[in-house]
Amino acid sequence: MSNTPKTHGGKRPGAGRKKGSGLYNEPTKVVRLPESQVPVIKEWLKARVKSPADAPELPLPKANNAQTLRPDASSHVDLPLFSHKVVAGFPSPADDNIEARLDLNEHYIRNPETTFLVRVQGDSMKKSGIHHGDILVVDRSINPVDGKIVIAAIDSELTVKRLSVKSTGTWLVPENDDYTPIPVKEESNLVIWGVVTTVMHSF
């Protein structure tokens, strides 16, 4: 039997700080860095610790062939453009290698007044890299000429297709061999909503 010392606590298994309970949840190592980069790297590590890892899937609203959205240019996000020289590094907002900044809204929504978004339904434009669930940026101020990818409503059905305007007639051409081009007849009720400028595809 052990005596009863006046000291509290004592040696026991399992005591002590748990492994991985540190700031980074992993073992650490001491390295030497150029002085000017120390704050940059510390800052980066701080940001890195914040969010663990998860990317929820986008909610996919139900609709027919497409769903539209429209910009309301009230937002602004500046994205610093880094030099290609930071080849093996990591981007940091405090980095010197920023060459330019990019705002998704500004970059892709040139004419907020005439631009809207469409969520793609179906894969009829698969070969153009437009897939189900993608979001298209559509500008209706661009002339829908031959060859452009357009959002068109034909006979009350909304689709995204490549516009083909030839002497032989006008067609809405899918880019997927499982689909056939849609002829635009005289009596067809065709409305071109606009020209697709960008496709945004999430993995």
Place this chain on the structure above:
Amino acid sequence: MSNTPKTHGGKRPGAGRKKGSGLYNEPTKVVRLPESQVPVIKEWLKARVKSPADAPELPLPKANNAQTLRPDASSHVDLPLFSHKVVAGFPSPADDNIEARLDLNEHYIRNPETTFLVRVQGDSMKKSGIHHGDILVVDRSINPVDGKIVIAAIDSELTVKRLSVKSTGTWLVPENDDYTPIPVKEESNLVIWGVVTTVMHSF
């Protein structure tokens, strides 16, 4: 024979290594880092060695195939989501058929702290719909597991490839038949910058 004490050289002022003749041309500091980030940071530092002023030639960073940007979520653009029922019309901000609104920045930049953008160079991922000039949204808080498309620096070269982690080994797999998968050997200096969440392609 040669009784002369071979005292070549000798003590003299001004001798010795010059200051700033190190790898970084500046004083250094010792810091503690999470182990997993040590190679990342070392790689990064390698790429940021200063240009030779009067110093001998330094290893120049190789050309890369991507350019990076980083978000700075200061912007906000609400994009009204229209119902697919507005089939034959065009969307209007005042329209009743708005179902939801979408901001490009908010929608695609979930974690501004850990997200950056990369402008793609080359067509090695053509079959995944990633083309030269496209902009990728990259989140480094997402775990780079098997099958993810990642931005990786391997031996100081930046690439976008699909990550393949099998029992047989790790590969960086291009999605273009003109390219061959890159084996990641034990001695390879692989750094995963982050996981590609979205590709934005303009027509």
Place this chain on the structure above:
DNA sequence: CTTCTTGATTATTGATACACATACATATTG
């Protein structure tokens, strides 16, 4: 006289040691 060799000298660099801070488990106390 010119060029090369070589030791002396000093900064760099990675590794290690150490002190302190933090987290945890449980005996002791009330």
Place this chain on the structure above:
DNA sequence: CAATATGTATGTGTATCAATAATCAAGAAG
């Protein structure tokens, strides 16, 4: 039985050390 006290174990930042690399100029070699 709950709250507290105390010892133990690990994390974190800084100091220190030894090996390496860079540089200079005195001698040696030609």
